[in-house]
Amino acid sequence: AQKITQTQPGMFVQEKEAVTLDCTYDTSDPSYGLFWYKQPSSGEMIFLIYQGSYDQQNATEGRYSLNFQKARKSANLVISASQLGDSAMYFCAMRELIQGAQKLVFGQGTRLTINP
């Protein structure tokens, strides 16, 4: 079974609109961390935001926020007021304590395109 599922292979959004990128995860470990990374066309992986399984509040970092719904095992990334520079691949990833908390398991990614 997939640990991390991103069901949207591609998303097209008008500049300045908000966009939600979906991520669902599968774990039986009560202790885990969820991450979002951005990969622009240049290829590097850029950390965006983190949500811990015990965090009471949704994480926010500037224009990025995480809609964390623990019971539904979803951790959707919300980008407010999208910009042309937000066009990139976006990956959701998870660390589990039961797995030693070292490796990140990634989803398939969503390619986001912001239209002017």
Add this chain to the structure above:
Amino acid sequence: EPEVTQTPSHQVTQMGQEVILRCVPISNHLYFYWYRQILGQKVEFLVSFYNNEISEKSEIFDDQFSVERPDGSNFTLKIRSTKLEDSAMYFCASSPTDTLNTEAFFGQGTRLTVV
């Protein structure tokens, strides 16, 4: 801002040749990783390294692969006899700790092309 540095950015090699991908992790980090991303696919974990030994490896990381931290600053991935299917982007990453909330800092990647 400190960063993970990988060299070369692009390497082309003939099938069957050995390649060494090099990484300089962030200096005060203790945990080191290699991931790979076949073109258009997700990023996959290869190996984690701590205290001069492998702490975890995936099923992809077979006997053809090895890692080394030869001099306290560099972290290398060696592929002994490359195959066409080894063509991918290889990312080195490092972390200061192995706690759940610790992000992995990624290098810019080495694109390996096996011909």
